[in-house]
Amino acid sequence: MFIDIPNELEAALIDLPLPTWALDGSFLTKATRERYRTKLTATPRFEETAATLWQALNGEGGGYAVLRLGNLAKALGADDRFLRLATGFAxxxxxxxxxxxxxxxxxxxGVKVDKDPGKSSGIGYNAFxxxxxxxxxxxDYTTLLCVRPDPLGGGPSILSDAHAAVARLSxxxxxxxxxxxxxxxxxxNLFGVGEEYxxxxxxxxxxxxxxxxxxxxxxLQRSELRQAHADAARELAEELVRGQVSFMLQPGDYLIVNQRRFLHGREALRSGQETVPVADRRLLLQLFLRARAGDDSTA
Structure with a gap:
């Protein structure tokens, strides 16, 4: 599920100026997507890499992938040019x-030491x-781009096959x-995710x-549930942990998760976060994706 960028593609992408994106509401415009695709598909082995990414996310047994963009991040920095390339892959x-x-x-x-530890920007365990x-x-997809890992060495990502966990339940x-x-x-104040369920x-x-x-x-801790329903959800939580995989994201790693297949979370950051300057703390960038109409990727 880790996808390296071929050397010749890396070299071409470093010198590839993608235009600034435009949004239609909160979605990337069709014109932007088409301009990005035209430029990216002209680079060597881009389509091959994109196909590998697609298969890792949607093929049999797949559901997540980590695109290793570290060399591009090192060459370009985590600035707009780099984010345009990541957006083009997405x-x-x-x-x-x-x-x-x-x-x-x-x-x-980012990391906020005074935040609820279980939140995404907290310092504690972020459960599945x-x-x-x-x-x-x-x-349909949630994505996380690593700008900086925890400098103290904590916070590995965790993922688990949700349907495999469900299949092990009574x-x-x-x-x-x-x-x-x-x-x-x-x-x-949400856009593009339907109504409250x-x-x-x-x-x-x-x-x-x-x-x-x-x-x-x-x-399980923050909602009032009937005991039977809470017990069933707790059993699922235990199976998710039983089947989890974990790994540390490195600078430039781009994690994409198919939410119809996998759930995600994060282990706790290492203690001592209050001693790390804010500008040096772990930093991820998050982007969401909606499957295109008629797309069979989530079937």
């Missing part, structure tokens, strides 16, 4: 958009979840998870191995 997968009108296309996820779990149309637990009994979080089922009634597994471990 646009080969699906439609880039921001569900948060108050944020730009790419959202910063899908992003925008309580929207009727969650992003039939009774799966039946409980299919009931619209779960809720989590607030829902306001409350309460929602964790299993959406799709055939086994398909559809979203609408899960966030945070609801």
């Amino acid at each position: 646009a080969e997968v699906a439609l880039p958009f921001s569900p948060f009108p108050r944020w730009p296309l790419w959202k910063d996820i 979840h899908m992003d925008l779990v309580n929207g009727t149309l969650p992003p 039939q009774d637990s799966r039946a409980l998870l299919a009931e619209p009994a779960y809720h989590y979080g607030s829902f306001f 409350k309460p929602f089922p964790i299993l959406d009634g799709s055939a086994p191995g398909e559809g979203f597994v609408r899960f966030t471990a945070k609801m």
Whole structure:
């Protein structure tokens, strides 16, 4: 699931000036996507690399990928030119958009020592979840671009195959998870993710191995659930941990997760974050993707 960029493609991308992107609402415009694709497909081995990325995310047994863009990040810095290249790769997968009108296309996820430790910008364990779990149309893909890892060596990413975890549950637990009994979080000032879904089922009634597994471990502590439903969700949480993979993102690594297949999270950062200058702390940039109409990538 780790995809290296061929040397000849790296060399071409370093010298490739992509235009500034434009948005239609919160979505990358069709014109921008077409301009990016025209320029990128003219570079050597780009289409081959994009096809490898697509297969890792949507092929049998796939669901996530890490595109190793570290050499490009080193050559260009984490500036607009580099972000345009990352956006161009993302646009080969699906439609880039921001569900948060108050944020730009790419959202910063830094480290705040006074934040709830379990939040994405906190310093503690960020348990398995899908992003925008309580929207009727969650992003089909969530992506994280590593600008800086934790300089103290903590915070590896964790991922788990949600459907494989569900398949290991008892039939009774799966039946409980299919009931619209779960809720989590607030829902306001969002774009492109449908309406608020409350309460929602964790299993959406799709055939086994398909559809979203609408899960966030945070609801076990922050939502009032009937005991039976909480126990079923807790059993799923344990199976997700049992099947997890973990790895440390390096500068320039671009993690893309198919939310219809995998859930994600993060181990705790190393203690001592308050001693690290804010400008040196872990920093990720997040971008969301919506599958194109008629796209069979999530089937």
